[in-house]
Amino acid sequence: xxxxxxxxxxxxxxxxxxxxxxxxxxxxxxxxxxxxxxxxxxxxxxxxxxxxxxxxxxxxxxxxxxxxxxxxxxxxxxxxxxxxxxxxxxxxxxxxxxxxxxxxxxxxxxxxxxxxxxxxxx
Amino acid sequence: xxxxxxxxxxxxxxxxxxxxxxxxxxxxxxxxxxxxxxxxxxxxxxxxxxxxxxxxxxxxxxxxxxxxxxxxxxxxxxxxxxxxxxxxxxxxxxxxxxxxxxxxxxxxxxxxxxxxxxxxxxxxxxxxxxxxxxxxxxxxxxxxxxxxxxxxxxxxxxxxxxxxxxxxxxxxxxxxxxxxxxxxxxxxxxxxxxxxxxxxxxxxxxxxxxxxxxxxxxxxxxxxxxxxxxxxxxxxxxxxxxxxxxxxxxxxxxxxxxxxxxxxxxxxxxxxxxxxxxxxxxxxxxxxxxxxxxxxxxxxxxxxxxxxxxxxxxxxxxxxxxxxxxxxxx
Numbered sequence: 544x545x546x547x548x549x550x551x552x553x554x555x556x557x558x559x560x561x562x563x564x565x566x567x568x569x570x571x572x573x574x575x576x577x578x579x580x581x582x583x584x585x586x587x588x589x590x591x592x593x594x595x596x597x598x599x600x601x602x603x604x605x606x607x608x609x610x611x612x613x614x615x616x617x618x619x620x621x622x623x624x625x626x627x628x629x630x631x632x633x634x635x636x637x638x639x640x641x642x643x644x645x646x647x648x649x650x651x652x653x654x655x656x657x658x659x660x661x662x663x664x665x
Numbered sequence: 666x667x668x669x670x671x672x673x674x675x676x677x678x679x680x681x682x683x684x685x686x687x688x689x690x691x692x693x694x695x696x697x698x699x700x701x702x703x704x705x706x707x708x709x710x711x712x713x714x715x716x717x718x719x720x721x722x723x724x725x726x727x728x729x730x731x732x733x734x735x736x737x738x739x740x741x742x743x744x745x746x747x748x749x750x751x752x753x754x755x756x757x758x759x760x761x762x763x764x765x766x767x768x769x770x771x772x773x774x775x776x777x778x779x780x781x782x783x784x785x786x787x788x789x790x791x792x793x794x795x796x797x798x799x800x801x802x803x804x805x806x807x808x809x810x811x812x813x814x815x816x817x818x819x820x821x822x823x824x825x826x827x828x829x830x831x832x833x834x835x836x837x838x839x840x841x842x843x844x845x846x847x848x849x850x851x852x853x854x855x856x857x858x859x860x861x862x863x864x865x866x867x868x869x870x871x872x873x874x875x876x877x878x879x880x881x882x883x884x885x886x887x888x889x890x891x892x893x894x895x896x897x898x899x900x901x902x903x904x905x906x907x908x909x910x911x912x913x914x915x916x917x918x919x920x921x922x923x924x925x926x927x928x929x930x931x932x933x934x935x936x937x938x939x940x941x942x943x944x945x946x947x948x949x950x951x952x953x954x955x956x957x958x959x960x961x962x963x964x965x966x967x968x969x970x971x972x973x974x975x976x977x978x979x980x981x982x983x984x985x986x987x988x989x990x991x992x993x994x995x
Contacts (some may be wrong), residue, residue: 588976
């Protein structure tokens with residue numbers, strides 16, 4: 544049996560290694576940081592963890608409907624394709640920082656890209 | 666089979682089931698959301714009985730020490746007495762034993778509770794006036810060092826509680842209090858860790874407690890306190906803090922005045938948080954305490970995180986935003 548994407552990347556410990564790198568990149572990017580700044584940053588970090596678990600192909604409870612509901616108010620505030628692309632870019636940069644092989648990065652990117660219409664409520 | 670006691674009832678909790686599953690199956694209405702330990706909506710607190718370590722995984726140490734646990738991850742091995750987090754907010758009576766002014770606008774009140782309050786330096790209490798008015802005040806005292814509870818009350822324009830405390834509350838008067846609350850406090854066990862504390866205004870109160878708690882507990886790592894005020898007149902407890910600097914070489918105290926360049930040689934110009942992050946660009950491995958003005962606390966939390974501090978190591982106490990402080994002032 545071949546290892547799943549999640550196992551190949553390194554599972555929960557890979558998520559733990561990636562979450563702070565990823566969230567710091569996102570918060571440092573003035574073009575999107577407003578969407579990620581909330582009163583409860585610890586909860587926001589937990590959301591990023593859940594997001595990374597999902598795009599790493601790990602166990603998650605996300606549905607397309609959840610994605611839509613979670614982002615609806617951000618779309619009203621102007622969330623668009625450019626913001627989505629920036630986040631995916633930070634995701635790829637995070638994985639490069641961690642030395643993840645290109646083939647796996649492409650797989651993760653494909654999962655992230657598949658959420659675009661739900662995130663942008665289209 | 667372990668027995669769970671909750672709200673006056675007892676529930677048998679099979680070892681294969683979580684506390685959340687058991688209580689929900691018994692018809693207890695509990696808040697919950699993800700059921701996999703991420704969202705912490707189902708947080709409960711243990712009053713008695715061992716909490717399985719798995720149920721506290723990912724919780725910050727302060728919450729673990731207070732017995733909080735995530736009920737959807739909790740499979741009890743022994744009997745437990747548990748409660749909702751807010752059930753511990755019991756009222757107690759306290760007598761005012763002293764009152765003086767630290768600055769023209771900041772009143773210090775010492776309280777003697779009728780029954781000893783178990784608290785950590787840096788937590789806050791809620792003060793209840795007889796007519797039902799409630800406000801939160803951080804504790805500047807340290808349980809092992811100070812006999813009385815100490816709070817610092819800043820007089821706010823039209824502030825009903827603060828003006829009443831400053832003008833009318835007298836020594837020997839009784840007040841009701843509840844608490845303690847808050848997770849912004851020192852935890853021993855990592856004595857070499859570097860500590861950064863930033864407070865504005867009476868945000869100094871909890872930090873005074875935390876600093877003294879850490880230093881007197883034998884903390885070895887650097888302890889860096891930045892106190893910010895708009896005007897020089899708003900800085901206080903400077904003698905106490907300069908005294909601690911003399912006594913503890915690893916304690917650093919930087920009073921900051923943001924309004925205009927200061928003529929006082931021992932005071933830095935600029936905002937406390939700006940000065941702190943300019944001095945300390947790399948906070949990886951540090952523990953950070955942020956208290957006072959909510960916009961300062963929010964922006965400093967982000968800066969501390971971007972400077973490398975772990976999210977779980979950043980303790981915040983934004984005044985007038987969390988808990989009762991969210992209530993509009995009239």
